[in-house]
Each structure stands twice: as structure tokens, then as C-alpha cells.
Amino acid sequence: MTIRWPCEVLVPRDVAFDIAPRSLAGPASVNGATQVVSSDAGIWKATYGSIVVNNRNAVLAHRAISALLEGRLGSIVVPLCRGYQPVPEGAVAAGLYDQVPHSDDTLFDDGTGYVSGVIDVTAAAPAALRSTSMTVTVTYAGDIQPGQHFSLGERLYRIRTYDPETGTMTFRPPLREAALAGDRLEFDDPVCRMRLASDDGMDLQLSLRRFGTPTVQFIEDV
Structure with a gap:
């Protein structure tokens, strides 16, 4: 099982997720013209900046x-926050995202409870590998808009x-990966399976051996 970045413990102040296009360019001609050929695949890159280590x-x-x-x-699942996602109006105020204890009102040993998804969007029909479109069924969600994210398994899409x-x-x-009819599109907690962008990406410098604000960069694990 792929490990997950613990945002509750290592909180990044600055977060960036972007799709880096894959392109190739030949040498420039005598008049300076250059031909660039780009693939539609793209690859995710992410940065967790100024992580609070205190x-x-x-x-x-x-x-x-x-x-x-x-x-x-190694690879790691890197989560996005729920901000700007199609959260249904009133869902937060109604406590739908609150943690739920056991039937005897106790929590797990680490003080957490059960958490379930709220936004309910599923694939209405199968979608083949490398598809860039699909038909979805929206059972419960706010406004779905361009620029929002969802994940299927550990793969992220915009x-x-x-x-x-x-x-x-x-x-x-x-x-x-191919999607099946009924597969759930994860809007509440979108994630992406990634690797460190460099071998020294997790180096940690501590001020007075106690405090640090490292920045970690990731690249999609394809």
C-alpha cells in the first residue's frame, strides 16, 4: 500500500499542483525558428512549500x-485540500464532514474517528485508457466547474x-487507467500518486535543531 502524506502533522503553507506538458523541440534553424511538438499526456508536478515542522x-x-x-x-500519495471543490451548500454546517466515533462514542487510539465521502459523482459509462472525457452521474454535489479536481484510485485529474x-x-x-461504470470520482479528497522530484527532496534543516520550514517537490509516479 502506498504511504500518504500526513497533512494533519506536516502542514504545508503553500501548495501548488500543475500539469507539466511533455514537449520536444528541435534545434533552431538559421532564421531562429524552432519547431515544438507536445504530447497531450502531461504529468503532474506538485510543491508543498514552507511545511510547518515545529x-x-x-x-x-x-x-x-x-x-x-x-x-x-518510493512513491507517496499526495492529497489536495477540499478548497474550491463542488462541496454541496450547507454540507459543512450540517456536520457531514465531521468525524464519527464508534457506537460507544469512543474514537480510535490516535483520537480520530470515521470519515466518509460526501460528494457523490460516479462514472455513468465505461471510459477507456487514455480517454479525456467521460459521462458522469451526479447524485449529490455542488456546482461542478472547470479547474476542479477529482481522482480515480490514486490518479489525479483536472x-x-x-x-x-x-x-x-x-x-x-x-x-x-480504464474506468468502469459506477466508479466513484473522488472530489472530497483528491489525491495523486507521486515520487520525490529529486533524491534529496526530503532533506530537513532545523533551526536550533528544533524548527524548520522545508519545501518538498513531487513528480507524478507514472
Whole structure:
């Protein structure tokens, strides 16, 4: 199972997720013209900037992730926040995102409870590998708009267009894996499976051996 970045312990102040196009360019001609050929595939790159490392748990968690990843060898699930997603109006106020305890009102040993998804969007029909569009069924969601994200499994996608009349959605990058009818599009907690962009990406410099604000860069694990 792929490990997940613990945003509750290692909180990034600055977050960037972008699709880096894959392009090739030949040498420039005598008049300076250059031909560039780009693939539609693209690859995700992400940056967690100024991560708050200010206590024992954060320091040890950062070191543990570094040891588990072993530079660019290991992969990690990197989550986005729920901001700007199609959260249904009133869902937060109604407590739909609150953690739920056990039947005896107790929580797990780490103080957390059960959490379930709220936004309910599923694939209405199968979509083939490398597809850039699909038809979806929206059971419960707010306004779905271009620029929002969803994930299928551990693969992340960004919406380009959405037609609520037909349920047709286009997105980038192309599907990394085929989707089946009924597969849930994860809007509440979109994630992307990634690797460190460099082998020294988890280096940690601590001020007075106690505090740090490292920046970690990731690239999609394709």
C-alpha cells in the first residue's frame, strides 16, 4: 500500500499542483525558428512549500517519510485540500464532514474517528485508457466547474469542461487507467500518486535543531 502524506502533522503553507506538458523541440534553424511538438499526456508536478515542522511529531514524521521513500525510489500519495471543490451548500454546517466515533462514542487510539465521502459523482459509462472525457452521474454535489479536481484510485485529474445537461466531462491528463461504470470520482479528497522530484527532496534543516520550514517537490509516479 502506498504511504500518504500526513497533512494533519506536516502542514504545508503553500501548495501548488500543475500539469507539466511533455514537449520536444528541435534545434533552431538559421532564421531562429524552432519547431515544438507536445504530447497531450502531461504529468503532474506538485510543491508543498514552507511545511510547518515545529514539534517532535512533525520532525519524526518528516524523517520517517524520508526513510520510507529512499529518495526517488518510493512513491507517496499526495492529497489536495477540499478548497474550491463542488462541496454541496450547507454540507459543512450540517456536520457531514465531521468525524464519527464508534457506537460507544469512543474514537480510535490516535483520537480520530470515521470519515466518509460526501460528494457523490460516479462514472455513468465505461471510459477507456487514455480517454479525456467521460459521462458522469451526479447524485449529490455542488456546482461542478472547470479547474476542479477529482481522482480515480490514486490518479489525479483536472476538469476542463462540464456539461450538466448531458453529464459529459472533459479533463486532463488522459486516464491513466480504464474506468468502469459506477466508479466513484473522488472530489472530497483528491489525491495523486507521486515520487520525490529529486533524491534529496526530503532533506530537513532545523533551526536550533528544533524548527524548520522545508519545501518538498513531487513528480507524478507514472
